[in-house]
Amino acid sequence: xxxxxxxxxxxxxxxxxxxxxxxxxxxxxxxxxxxxxxxxxxxxxxxxxxxxxxxxxxxxxxxxxxxxxxxxxxxxxxxxxxxxxxxxxxxxxxxxxxxxxxxxxxxxxxxxxxxxxxxxxxxxxxxxxxxxxxxxxxxxxxxxxxxxxxxxxxxxxxxxxxxxxxxxxxxxxxxxxxxxxxxxxxxxxxxxxxxxxxxxxxxxxxxxxxxxxxxxxxxxxxxxxxxxxxxxxxxxxxxxxxxxxxxxxxx
Amino acid sequence: xxxxxxxxxxxxxxxxxxxxxxxxxxxxxxxxxxxxxxxxxxxxxxxxxxxxxxxxxxx
Numbered sequence: 001x002x003x004x005x006x007x008x009x010x011x012x013x014x015x016x017x018x019x020x021x022x023x024x025x026x027x028x029x030x031x032x033x034x035x036x037x038x039x040x041x042x043x044x045x046x047x048x049x050x051x052x053x054x055x056x057x058x059x060x061x062x063x064x065x066x067x068x069x070x071x072x073x074x075x076x077x078x079x080x081x082x083x084x085x086x087x088x089x090x091x092x093x094x095x096x097x098x099x100x101x102x103x104x105x106x107x108x109x110x111x112x113x114x115x116x117x118x119x120x121x122x123x124x125x126x127x128x129x130x131x132x133x134x135x136x137x138x139x140x141x142x143x144x145x146x147x148x149x150x151x152x153x154x155x156x157x158x159x160x161x162x163x164x165x166x167x168x169x170x171x172x173x174x175x176x177x178x179x180x181x182x183x184x185x186x187x188x189x190x191x192x193x194x195x196x197x198x199x200x201x202x203x204x205x206x207x208x209x210x211x212x213x214x215x216x217x218x219x220x221x222x223x224x225x226x227x228x229x230x231x232x233x234x235x236x237x238x239x240x241x242x243x244x245x246x247x248x249x250x251x
Numbered sequence: 252x253x254x255x256x257x258x259x260x261x262x263x264x265x266x267x268x269x270x271x272x273x274x275x276x277x278x279x280x281x282x283x284x285x286x287x288x289x290x291x292x293x294x295x296x297x298x299x300x301x302x303x304x305x306x307x308x309x310x
Contacts, residue, residue: 004301043263064259075297091260094299101267101291101300 004096005166007071015077016205023114024053027193028142028245032111035140035247036061041108047097047129048115052078052090058111059087066107068093068100097125102132110139117143117160117170126183133250139185142245144195146172152230155223156241162216164206173244180248189247199237253280254296267300281306 032054036044042063046055049067055078058065067078067090075092082090095101097112098121110129119125129139146153146169153172160167171179173190180187203213220233227233232240255277256264264273266284273291274283281290282298289305291298 004303007301043259066260066263070301072294072297072299076295079295079297091257092297093260093264094297094301095267096301099267099302101265101273101298102263103265103270106263 003072004070020051020205021201023051026195028113028191028243029053029057031191031245032113032140033057033061035138036109039109039138043107045102045107045110045129045132047110047112047125048118049078049092050074050113050115052081054111054113055090056082056085056087059085059090062109063089065090066093066102067091068095068097070094070096096120098128099124100128100132104131105134105137106132108134108137110137112140113142115143116141117168118166119168122168122171123179123182126179126185130184130250135250137250139248139250140245141176141180141248142243144170144241145176145192145244146170147230147242148172149226149230151224152227155219155227156231159216159219159239162212162219163203163208170241176244176246180246184251185248186251187246187248189245191245191247193243193245194240195243196232196240197238199234199239202238253277253293256282256293256296256298260298264298264300268302283308 036058044058044062044065046065046067049055049069052067055065055067069075072094075094079092097119110133116122133139146156157169217237220237261275265271266273266287268287271286276283280293283290288308290308291300291305
């Protein structure tokens with residue numbers, strides 16, 4: 001086996017993402033379900049499907065959901081869960097977002113939730129998303145976003161990397177908007193919400209070793225006031241981040 | 252018996268390297284890209300479309 005770094009990293013953690021409360025609930029997930037319910041999508045793509053929560057949410061409202069992820073074990077977990085939930089229109093594919101083995105204009109809509117921060121090349125991933133989307137098709141990108149303050153931004157990325165060595169970057173809204181525009185995806189909706197990360201389950205999901213958990217706690221305790229206040233760092237290490245949901249259309 | 256690729260998925264797939272059509276070898280459970288000279292494995296019905304996992308075609 002010669003799997004990419006991130007696939008090896010997540011191979012033993014698939015089930016934790018199927019059962020994770022952060023991933024299986026949320027207003028953003030409800031918004032995805034509502035959009036699919038009021039539309040008449042045929043084929044849709046769950047890009048970077050992780051534990052498959054977007055796919056399960058979409059499946060009752062569309063013809064086919066393709067759950068695409070770079071980690072085969074995640075896809076095995078999705079296939080099992082979809083069968084258990086009697087969702088036969090969920091199909092699975094192992095591929096990197098940056099190089100999709102899918103034909104041009106194959107999907108009416110694309111949904112991408114909590115995954116772009118893992119992409120090695122987000123610009124390539126967004127260009128691929130545009131390529132496989134039908135002209136005028138909709139895409140939704142949801143992810144944790146970096147604070148405006150460069151200092152808090154650096155602290156957030158550091159905490160994220162210590163907890164998950166496959167973390168690349170939580171992009172700022174300015175970065176997101178530039179990347180989407182450059183990829184030929186026009187923003188028609190932007191929504192923000194807060195997400196509280198409960199410390200114990202946050203570090204348990206990635207299986208961070210004790211030395212790195214200790215480093216995270218040490219950093220949190222040494223953090224300047226602006227970092228503590230912006231990230232709402234609590235005594236047990238729990239904290240709160242901004243999440244943005246961009247709804248875009250292929251130009 | 253090996254699980255086949257879902258036909259809906261098969262109709263959407265192209266070679267990730269050349270974006271050209273693939274041939275599904277059910278016996279070998281591989282997706283063949285003649286243009287890239289690569290064979291991508293299919294495991295439990297899931298196409299593994301990672302160039303680093305593909306077998307290079309020699310003949």
